[in-house]
Structures are given as structure tokens and as C-alpha cells.
Amino acid sequence: MTSPDARARKPVKRARSAGGVVFRRDGGDARILLLQHTSGKWMLPKGTIEEGETPETVALREVREETGISNVRVVADLGEERYYFFWRSEDTYYDKTVRYFLLEFLGGEEARPQAEEGFVACAWVSVDNAIERIKYKETREVVRRAKERLMQPDLAASS
Numbered sequence: 001m002t003s004p005d006a007r008a009r010k011p012v013k014r015a016r017s018a019g020g021v022v023f024r025r026d027g028g029d030a031r032i033l034l035l036q037h038t039s040g041k042w043m044l045p046k047g048t049i050e051e052g053e054t055p056e057t058v059a060l061r062e063v064r065e066e067t068g069i070s071n072v073r074v075v076a077d078l079g080e081e082r083y084y085f086f087w088r089s090e091d092t093y094y095d096k097t098v099r100y101f102l103l104e105f106l107g108g109e110e111a112r113p114q115a116e117e118g119f120v121a122c123a124w125v126s127v128d129n130a131i132e133r134i135k136y137k138e139t140r141e142v143v144r145r146a147k148e149r150l151m152q153p154d155l156a157a158s159s
Contacts, residue, residue: 010086015096018055019046020063021146022072024105024124030150032130032143033111035066036121042133044142046098055099063103067122068112075155076102078145081138100142102149 021044022033034042047062049055056074064070078100085094105111113119125133127147134140149155 010091010093012093012095015094016049016055017046017096017098018049018058018062019044019098019100020059020072020103021078021100021143022063022067022069022103022105023127023146023150024107026124030127030147031124032127032146033067033069033105034123034125034130034133035113035119036123038118038120041135042123042130043136044100044134044139046100056101059099059101059103066114066117066119068114069105069109071106071108072103073106074101075104076149078102078142078149081142083136083138100146102146 023030024033025031033045035045036042045059045063045066047058047065049058053061056077060070060072060074063072080097080099082095082097085096086092087094111122111124113122127143127150130143131140131147134143
């Protein structure tokens with residue numbers, strides 16, 4: 001195990017990303033779009049915010065690039081998740097913040113995993129199943145916030 005002092009001497013990079021919790025209604029029930037990475041992990045679409053981009057624009061771009069769908073609308077800002085990780089190949093710690101948006105899928109397209117983005121499958125799953133499939137607790141918390149928002153009257157009634 002690395003000592004706290006050794007960790008403190010390693011470089012720390014800050015990274016900012018944005019992503020989307022894409023939902024659709026299926027018989028009144030909300031379904032969330034998840035992506036399966038080549039590593040086997042299920043996740044939400046997200047990506048790095050580049051210079052001059054807004055988090056909202058990045059969330060929409062990443063959904064399009066990673067799932068092939070673009071017919072979505074922003075419903076709500078779900079806030080941020082923040083986590084830390086160590087990237088061995090760079091010998092660097094990362095302090096990463098991801099801002100998520102609740103995005104409603106308006107139909108007319110089929111979600112397809114984009115292999116060039118590192119994904120092998122897409123699945124529309126119940127909100128509770130999404131929470132079960134997602135490995136990282138910070139991302140599960142984002143989906144829980146989406147679930148709360150989806151139960152509010154303005155969205156609970158939409159079909």
C-alpha cells in the first residue's frame with residue numbers, strides 16, 4: 001500500500017467531464033440507457049469537456065458518439081459526481097468531476113454501442129436495474145438522483 005506521503009508527492013491532475021442519464025418511457029415506466037464497456041463494466045455515456053465547450057453540450061455529444069442517438073432533450077441538471085483514481089501508466093492521480101444531465105430520448109433512433117468508443121453493448125433497463133449494474137457508487141448515486149427527478153409530477157406523468 002502506498003503511504004499518504006508518497007501519494008502526496010505524485011502528480012494530481014484535475015479532469016472535467018460531462019455525461020447523460022438517458023431515459024425513455026416504456027409503458028409508463030422509465031428505462032435508462034446503459035453502455036457496456038469492453039471491460040465488462042456497465043456505465044453511463046460521458047466524456048471530457050474540451051476548451052470552449054459547456055457541460056451540457058458535451059453530455060449531448062457523448063451520448064451521440066457513444067450510443068449513436070441524438071434525438072434527446074435536456075430535462076434537468078443532475079449535479080456532479082467527484083472521484084479520485086490512480087492511472088498507473090501515467091503514474092498520476094486524478095481528481096475527476098463529472099456533471100450529469102437527465103436526458104429524455106424522443107425516439108426515432110436505435111441505440112447502438114459504438115465499438116470505436118470502446119463499447120460492446122447498449123441496454124435499456126429499469127432504473128433499479130441500472131443502479132444494480134453500475135459498479136461505481138458515485139455513478140449509482142447520480143442514477144438515484146435521476147430516479148427522484150423522474151418521480152416528480154412533471155416527468156412522472158409524461159409518456
